[in-house]
Amino acid sequence: MLTEVKKHLTPKQIRADAEFFFLLNLGLVATAAGIALFKTPNHFAFGGTSGLSIVLATLFPRFNVGAFMWVVNAVLVVLGFIFLGIRSMGWTIYSSFALSFYVSAFEWAVPLRAPLTNDVFLELCYAVILSAVGAAIVFNIGASTGGTDIVAMILNKYTSMPVGRALMVSDLGIVLAGAYLYGPATGLYCILGMILKSTVADSAIEGINLRKVCTVVTSRPEPVRDFIVNELHRSATMEQAQGAYTHEEKWVLVTVLTRGQAQKLRLFVHSLDEHAFITIVNSSEIVGKGFRSI
Missing domain, CATH: 3.30.70.120 (Alpha-Beta Plaits)
Incomplete structure (x- = not known):
């Protein structure tokens, strides 16, 4: 059966699939770099699985952010299987675990016990830019970074609650938890980062197209x-x-x-x-x- 499918793939389709896979991983690597190199050392919990994992890694310091991302994404994928089915998940399954893998790889290759610089705003800029550009690349090819996107898909299927509002509420909850753990200054930076990320991502998508x-x-x-x-x-x-x-x-x-x-x-x-x-x-x-x- 696999051989028959391969015979029907034209060189153009193969190139298109290869380009899709390359861009998907490029976006995930950029997002992972923003998480591991800038978000985690500064406790920038903007929301999503990375923000939740940063908070959990602080509460349970025995495990790092990458480890918690594996756990959180695995739970969300299982929920996706239950409520959405395997076919509806598509590339979201791959993206969820690939992003966790890349974050763990960065934490292993570049272990950071403190931020790279003493300039918090500079670190915030790179955290926002890398994450936003990575997300823009992934969204632009019709894929997703997984994580809380699975929650959005479930809410969209079973409730009348606007997906954007639900995700904003969950992200705000993670930001407030970060502000409680790391202080009001970090909390304000997180809110600023959450706002800037969506703006930069939209601008990046427009720039790409x-x-x-x-x-x-x-x-x-x-x-x-x-x-x-x-x-x-x-x-x-x-x-x-x-x-x-x-x-x-x-x-x-x-x-x-x-x-x-x-x-x-x-x-x-x-x-x-x-x-x-x-x-x-x-x-x-x-x-x-x-x-x-x-």
């Missing part, structure tokens, strides 16, 4: 079209138009490019037709063939 929507109005459409298709390896939409003031016949070409491709197109059009009109607009929501699927 950022594209340039280019509109070219020119009287020489063929060279521009050929450049887009043959040199930039993209397509475009063309339509004939008329200038409102001069009443001259023009062509409008619309295409979506990366930042580098948009720069090449701008320089090419400028050298080809000095009277051409170009608008370039940022967009992070491009849906269609060659971009995000519908």
Whole structure:
């Protein structure tokens, strides 16, 4: 059966699966680095399984944060099996245990008894950036980091409670526990980190998906079209138009490019037709063939 499945996989599908697996692990490694190198030494309990594990590791110092993440994630995965079923869990199972493994690996490779620096705010920035960028990479490919995402999936299936509100309440509870254990200063840093993480994650996702929507109005459409298709390896939409003031016949070409491709197109059009009109607009929501699927 496995051999039959492999025969039906095209080289393109294999490359896509390999890219997905690479990006998933890259995001999990970045998240684990933020937890092990910056969150744990500073007791930044932002919420989630990492925040809960930091609190538990303080209450039970015999075990480190990585060990508690294994336990907490295992419990959540079992709950997912019971309430959601194996099929609904998908890559969440892998993400839960892979993140625990990477955190344990960092704790083994870089054991820290104290923060790397004496600048708490600097440590907070790196804790937020690494965790947010890692989560953004994972979410952007349609996966999750596991952990409390399983709780969100269960709540979404069995209750009418908004998932975002439920997760915020649980994260706030972990932050308050951290503030009680580590003092009000650390608690305030945790609240700040929790707010910044969502903002940075959203910005990171937009940055990853950022594209340039280019509109070219020119009287020489063929060279521009050929450049887009043959040199930039993209397509475009063309339509004939008329200038409102001069009443001259023009062509409008619309295409979506990366930042580098948009720069090449701008320089090419400028050298080809000095009277051409170009608008370039940022967009992070491009849906269609060659971009995000519908």
